[in-house]
Amino acid sequence: MTHRQLERLNKLEIRDLSLSILGEVGKRQSVVNYLITQTEGNTFYIIETLRMLAVSTGRLENIGRITLPIGLVSQGMLAIARRRLERLPLDAQPTLRLAAVIGREIDFDLLRYYDDELDYDDWLMACADSALLLVSDGRWRFAHDKLREGILSGIAPDQLPRLHQMAAVALEALYPGNAAYHARLLEHWRMSNDPAKVVHYALLDGKHSVRTGDFIASRERLLPTLDYLRQFTGVDHAQMTILALIAQMEEKTGDDIASRAHYEQSLAFAQYLGHPQGEAAAKLGLARLANRQGDSADAIALAIQALDSYRQQADLSGIIEGLQALNNIYYTQLQLEAAERCLSEALSIAQTLQDDHIMASILVDLGRVAFRQKQFDAGQAYASQALVLQERINDQDGISQSLNLLHLFADRLEDKPRARYYAEASLEIAERIGNRQMVIMLTGNLATWFANEQQYAASRTQFQRAIALERQANLPNLLANHLAALAQVEILMDDWTAARRAVYEWLETAQRINNVRAQIHGFYALIDLALHHQKPRKAAKWLGVLVEHAPMAFRDEAELTRLQAACITALGVDAAQAAIAEGRAAEFDSVVTHILAHWWEDETTETEATGNDDVTLSDEATV
Structure with missing residues (x-):
């Protein structure tokens, strides 16, 4: 039988189809983006997805008013997956099921880890003839993720944990210590119900994600992990740390209410466990939130408590984090000498640790202080050094911060084209990783740049x-x-x-x-x-x-x-x-x-006596 590949609908065509089915709600960007992500433009899957959404919400017009669920699989989608799987020879089906558990793309190294004797050329041709797999950009993958989800839905519940365990064991054997696989290992071990492994990879994945700026996706992985761990005993320490990691991600993405709640829960665990470093970490998070919400007194008190605790524990990384938190509070108050003292001590400690992430973050803070002191050449050097380190370790959040600083220094040093390039590059990263406060700061800095270019509108x-x-x-x-x-x-x-x-x-x-x-x-x-x-x-x-x-x-x-x-x-x-x-x-x-x-009491009639032709914008860029 010859299978004809139907053309996928583009974004505009998807919007038009959604509009024709849903009415005005169908052209909402959130709905269109959801359909693109879930269906990849496949007309049948678009219609089935909308039908499933209507069933789950009660009415089609309710679709635009709810949080749209991920991974909907209808009976029609299951039927397609089942029919195509039935066309596949029986001896080829177990490998396909394992491949479906592993992911959308076919990872031959993982498959060969369990079956090195299978003729994979014949297997691929059989899967392609059954319209299950295809080649995309030179790599074999499932023809549609809904097909893969349909195959997963057809696996017996008692078999699925074993397949996830097989995938996890192979990943650990083939890619030991590779941070790029921590998220996948976390999911596989959770699905195979191994709490010890879940804790191990949740902590590795969370800490790595905070350092690289993968805030949104990592939070979405850690929240269900936290729910999963609550059914077990002896994992209080892990829950304390995961709560703090989630809070830190929410702090970065601007969800201060959720962040505060998770920091407070982490603090409660730390106090229950008698864990001073966990208590200090939660207090520092709460101090940062208090500072940016304008409560400097509470922020300083919490930061000093945390710093004292880290000093008592001789925790050098913690001491640096506490000093940086205090620096940020003093910086917000423009107490620049106090901020510099904190950073000077932090820098002397960091030089003994050989940690690129910590060193880069201190250099960024030094650059911010230098900007306020109008030491533009020195500040530019700090930002450039930080950027080199951040690019080396792929710290996307840090890269965004350094680019923002370089934008400010280039602007003050009259390098206008480079200033705009840095600003737009920094903003693109901040928006992509979801750092809401950084997006706001950069938006304000772009506004200042436009004003200085006399583009006032x-x-x-x-x-x-x-x-x-x-x-x-x-x-x-x-x-x-x-x-x-x-x-x-x-x-x-x-x-x-x-x-x-x-x-x-x-x-x-x-x-x-x-x-x-x-x-x-x-x-x-x-x-x-x-x-x-x-x-x-x-x-x-x-x-x-x-x-x-x-x-x-x-x-x-x-x-x-x-x-x-x-x-x-x-x-x-x-x-x-x-x-x-x-x-x-x-x-x-x-x-x-x-x-x-007495705001503007006894106001006289407005005149144009003074004019404003010579007014210039004072220096209020945010760093």
């Missing part, structure tokens, strides 16, 4: 996108930072009403997390607003506050000179200097409280 769009994500993810430090920057862009676009809204939300957000000093660059827009609304005395006083309290990271001498000249033009030299001196002498927190409490 594009800059506004990117800032608004970042701000929407920050509100959704509850990231007040980043939110305040980007609101201040957006206000300056709105001024550059002559939208003073939008600028006022952004400035007020900036100040309210920064005060709520007690971090106005580290977000002080919003004062540039605040002063421009006062000048625009013909309130030059307020502008001069606020300029004095900015001059007195702005750290080096946010001192833009050209902007300060421009604003001072505008105040002098409006008030005269003596009055302007007196108001500036008053601002410099004022107590900072009292000024901020007064501004919020």
Whole structure:
């Protein structure tokens, strides 16, 4: 019998077919992407998948409102797999079943591990004649993953664990210690019901995934593993560690609520077990979450507790992690000298460990501090060194961070084409691995780049996108930072009403997390607003506050000179200097409280007296 290969539907054709069956819900991107992944464009499988979804949800129109399940296999799909398998000679079927357990692609080394005498050329031809296997890109594979799933569904339940065990034993024998196979080994041992092996590979896979940036897929493997282990005794230590790994992945992907819950569960296990290092790891995770949500006091307390515990245990890697967590807290507060002290100690310890991942992460942190100190050449060197190490170990998350730093340094060193290349490359990786906070930071940095290139509409769009994500993810430090920057862009676009809204939300957000000093660059827009609304005395006083309290990271001498000249033009030299001196002498927190409490009282009619042609965007890039 000759089998005719039907053309697969492309993305547009799949959308049109889905639309014709489901109506408007059928063209939703989530539904179309699901059909592409599950059916590979096979018309029969598309229709069967939609029918199965309708059965499971009750109505076709409900499909777009639920989380779509993975691995649906209908009776029609099973029937196809069964008919094709029946056409295969009986002596060829056991090998095909083992191949189906191993995966979509045919791994001849694994098959030969158990049967080295089989004529695989004849076996392949028989499978191809039965339309079960085909060649794709020079490799033999199942003609469709639904066929493979159908064959798996037809294997007797008492035989399936044995086949998974066979696959796992062969993988261990042929690829010993190869991290690329840890995820597959985890699944095979779980399906063969071997909890000791499951624990072993869950920990290996989870730790490797955190280091390489495989956050989303690894979390999806570890969650069912955690459920599986709960039926056994004597695995509390493993559960503690797996919970912390899952929490760390959720921290990276921006699911702070789930991350906090899993860190707290890990902490409870550690306290129950009397495991100080497990307790310290969970506290550091909670410290990082507290820091990015604006609770610096709680963050510092937790980080210090964890660091002290690691010091007592003489755990060098843990000490470094604790020092880096403290560095990040101090960095967020722009306490750069304290941040540097933490990194200096961390670097001296790391040099004794010879661990590329740890060394690269410290170099990235040093680069971030150097950027805020405007030591651009030194910072660029740190980022370049980190990138070399990260590429060597395939640390995708780290590569994204280093590329972001290189973007910032290239931009400050006036290498505009390279700056944009680094930014887009970093963003592509961050989006692919699901590092939500990094995506937000990079979106803001692209917005700054557009503003510096005088592409203000594009800059506004990117800032608004970042701000929407920050509100959704509850990231007040980043939110305040980007609101201040957006206000300056709105001024550059002559939208003073939008600028006022952004400035007020900036100040309210920064005060709520007690971090106005580290977000002080919003004062540039605040002063421009006062000048625009013909309130030059307020502008001069606020300029004095900015001059007195702005750290080096946010001192833009050209902007300060421009604003001072505008105040002098409006008030005269003596009055302007007196108001500036008053601002410099004022107590900072009292000024901020007064501004919020008396926001724009006695406002006069808006005029265009001051103009905005010479306004430039102050330095608020996020690193």
